[in-house]
Amino acid sequence: MTVGRAAVWWLVATAPLAGQEARARLAGRVPGAALPALDSIVLAAGDEGIPTEPLIQKALEGGAKGAPPERIVAAVSLSASQLRRARALLRSTSEGQPAGPAEVTAVAAALARGVSPQLVESLTAALSGEPTGPSLHAVADLIGHGFTEDAAVGLIVDAAHQGLRGLRLLDVAAAVVLELQRGRSRAMALARVQDMLPTVPAPPRLAPATVSKARRLPPPSEPPP
């Protein structure tokens, strides 16, 4: 056995289980030159209690898109920073209560969409105890259509106070966007939806013919047929 092979075997044998799983998923899917750096980022995140799945996903994405090793490492490193920041924000607004991986991932996604940390703080404080993901995406949807952060947060918090919860908050943003598409100004669109609350329309049901065509995907670990 060569020294190199022995070193690999030693690394595999001594690495924590999560690290081994990550390595197994990344092997052959990302350039070999990126693997050591990715390993250390994923292991460090795992040690800190940060969700590692988004990091593995980012590395796989980079490999699938043919990105060079240093670009993949940089993207995964940036994702880790966003997750760290998201967790810190959630900790600061939930009086030290640990946030679940889904919450941390949702807040990191909102940060990646351009939502400011201050907005995350104000929204999570206003809707304490509620899942932050849908409300953050609803606010991000509105900001993406040119609304100010204050106007967007105000509408979504108002909708939540009127009993709309979770994914229904996305319908509030969708109702505003629909008003814009009908040619109304932002102020008018906001006012109309404000008047509608809490009875904003739900998304249309999929046609039975469409539903009948839906098929399940094989588990991601299995290669597709």
Added chain:
Amino acid sequence: MTRIDPLVHRVLDGELPSEVLTPAQRAELDRLERAGTLLADGPLTSVADRVMAEVRRPAPGVAQRLARWFAERHTITISVRPAWSLALAAVLAAIAIMPGRGPGLILSAEEGIAQFVGRFPGAKSVEVVGSFTDWRPGAVVLRDDDHDGVWRGVVVLPVGQHEYMFVVDGERWVTDPLAGRFVDDGFGRQNALLIVRPVPR
């Protein structure tokens, strides 16, 4: 009316012993004697008496008539033209083979349906690659059955947020312009952000 064999007749009248009969004639004798016994045991009412008794009997109620109707045998004749029966058979066969939400497509509360639509005229293949496929190509292949350049696909996905891109002709990564939500992918492009909701029940 069937004529009785003269020899059997004479035995019945007691003029001859039954031993003179052939086996066939003896069988006929037995049958006639049994019939005679039955007639002797039954009520000796006339046809008129029996008809009148039936007329005087109270009519059965609706429930009784219904019960009798369901219990009794009926001969039902349906006349159908062969053309119509063939058409009916074709319709039934179409319903039977029509794709539907089979047992494999019963969705849990943690699953939703995502419909992907992209316009790529002239493309040879279009697929969706994203976090739900572990960024592995080949799992969600879209179709353009009518060759109008609009490619479609419908899949069951876990409820929650997913990132994806279209891959055209196996090599060109394209952001879904209709997604509505986008996020920088860290590789110089933008992923579409999909939020899958549970299917309303």
